[in-house]
Amino acid sequence: MRSASSAGTSLPSSVAEGSGLTLRDPPRAGKREWPSKLLKMLLFVVFIPGLVVGAIFLVQMSKYSPAGSAFFSGSLPFCRDKFNLYIEPTHWVNPESWLRGLPIHHNMSDEELLWLASMSPRRRGMPIARVPKVAFMFLTRGPLPLAPLWEKFFRGNQGLYSIYVHTLPGFKLEVPPSSVFYRRQIPSKETRWGDITMCDAERRLLANALLDYANERFILLSETCIPLYPFPFVYNHLVLSRSSFVSAFDDPGPYGRGRYNPQMEPVVSKEEWRKGSQWFEVSRQLAIYIVSDTLYYPKFKDFCRPACYVDEHYLPTMLSKELGSKLANRSITWVDWSRGGPHPAMFGKGDITESFLTKIREREDCLYNGHAGSICFLFARKFSPSTLEPLLQRASEVLGI
Numbered sequence: 299m300r301s302a303s304s305a306g307t308s309l310p311s312s313v314a315e316g317s318g319l320t321l322r323d324p325p326r327a328g329k330r331e332w333p334s335k336l337l338k339m340l341l342f343v344v345f346i347p348g349l350v351v352g353a354i355f356l357v358q359m360s361k362y363s364p365a366g367s368a369f370f371s372g373s374l375p376f377c378r379d380k381f382n383l384y385i386e387p388t389h390w391v392n393p394e395s396w397l398r399g400l401p402i403h404h405n406m407s408d409e410e411l412l413w414l415a416s417m418s419p420r421r422r423g424m425p426i427a428r429v430p431k432v433a434f435m436f437l438t439r440g441p442l443p444l445a446p447l448w449e450k451f452f453r454g455n456q457g458l459y460s461i462y463v464h465t466l467p468g469f470k471l472e473v474p475p476s477s478v479f480y481r482r483q484i485p486s487k488e489t490r491w492g493d494i495t496m497c498d499a500e501r502r503l504l505a506n507a508l509l510d511y512a513n514e515r516f517i518l519l520s521e522t523c524i525p526l527y528p529f530p531f532v533y534n535h536l537v538l539s540r541s542s543f544v545s546a547f548d549d550p551g552p553y554g555r556g557r558y559n560p561q562m563e564p565v566v567s568k569e570e571w572r573k574g575s576q577w578f579e580v581s582r583q584l585a586i587y588i589v590s591d592t593l594y595y596p597k598f599k600d601f602c603r604p605a606c607y608v609d610e611h612y613l614p615t616m617l618s619k620e621l622g623s624k625l626a627n628r629s630i631t632w633v634d635w636s637r638g639g640p641h642p643a644m645f646g647k648g649d650i651t652e653s654f655l656t657k658i659r660e661r662e663d664c665l666y667n668g669h670a671g672s673i674c675f676l677f678a679r680k681f682s683p684s685t686l687e688p689l690l691q692r693a694s695e696v697l698g699i
């Protein structure tokens with residue numbers, strides 16, 4: 299774009315004038331008219347047989363294509379041809395249905411899903427009233443042992459959140475119809491920690507959540523995560539935030555830049571390489587960027603393999619480079635690395651005391667919309683299933699849930 303327009307303006311004026319003159323040149327004289335006999339012959343030789351071939355082609359199309367009848371009647375199923383999307387045409391013509399979102403029980407492939415989710419309106423404002431929602435995206439192997447705490451957290455806040463659960467493909471989440479998790483499982487695929495399938499699962503969750511136009515913030519959680527504040531507080535903190543909570547930092551050591559592969563040049567240079575926690579929170583703008591990416595993804599897929607853990611580098615690196623000013627550069631999910639080793643601490647029943655929970659909640663050194671604040675984390679991990687009971691006991695008193 300930039301080079302094209304600068305080339306346009308730097309064109310020497312003599313050339314521009316020269317080309318103007320050629321345009322004003324009168325049509326060259328002396329050109330003989332085509333003999334009308336020859337023209338008529340051409341009509342028979344080329345045009346008439348062309349018409350016949352065209353007609354045969356159309357008849358064949360209508361016979362073999364499943365959308366054949368629609369081809370002539372001009373109705374909608376045309377959009378199924380390439381992507382076979384199971385979308386009711388009424389979805390697009392009834393504005394109320396935009397906010398209901400597309401069904402999450404669909405048969406779309408990842409390619410179809412990401413493509414559809416990458417669409418975004420270019421016009422300012424929205425012609426219908428919309429209450430923004432927060433999408434809670436649970437990435438888990440199977441069950442959600444802390445679900446009762448989350449149920450308590452969500453209760454009474456219908457319309458302000460949506461839930462998406464990605465499990466291992468064979469797993470069926472058994473919850474009663476009264477549960478907030480009821481029928482919130484998305485079509486899932488095999489996912490392994492540390493490789494590209496993890497990013498695929500994250501993108502699958504984002505894409506499903508993007509199909510609901512009301513979703514404005516997107517938080518990735520695991521089955522070991524807990525909320526630290528009541529829902530209304532969490533909701534306001536996220537919806538009113540100008541930044542997305544993605545942790546991203548430059549680690550010069552072996553577990554940071556040491557994992558960089560020079561074959562990623564020129565898409566990613568060593569200086570642009572970032573590291574961060576997998577557990578992100580992003581705005582709709584960033585979510586759309588992530589599902590739309592076809593530039594960085596192949597580089598990370600090919601050149602960031604264990605001992606390079608792609609879920610720790612792909613989003614921090616890409617988002618820092620492309621949308622750095624939108625990032626808070628810190629995670630909104632607390633985790634304890636103080637015990638050392640490759641994995642953060644897992645807390646058990648005995649750890650859940652009032653002072654422990656209060657300590658996680660109270661920090662005093664985090665920027666929020668440009669101001670110093672005391673809230674650093676809205677969520678925490680990793681809590682084992684045994685913590686459920688003591689957490690439920692202290693939820694209302696300590697966490698306000």
Ligand SMILES: *[C@@H]1O[C@H](CO)[C@@H](O)[C@H](O)[C@H]1NC(C)=O
Pocket residue numbers: 384403404405
């Ligand atoms: C998806 O495909 C299955 C099997 O082909 C079918 O039973 C189901 O109704 C389809 N779902 C949707 C939403 O079209």
Ligand SMILES: *[C@@H]1O[C@H](CO)[C@@H](O)[C@H](O)[C@H]1NC(C)=O
Pocket residue numbers: 541618619622623624625626627665
């Ligand atoms: C986060 O880092 C980016 C550079 O990668 C910077 O532009 C941005 O201002 C930082 N955000 C905050 C809140 O400091």
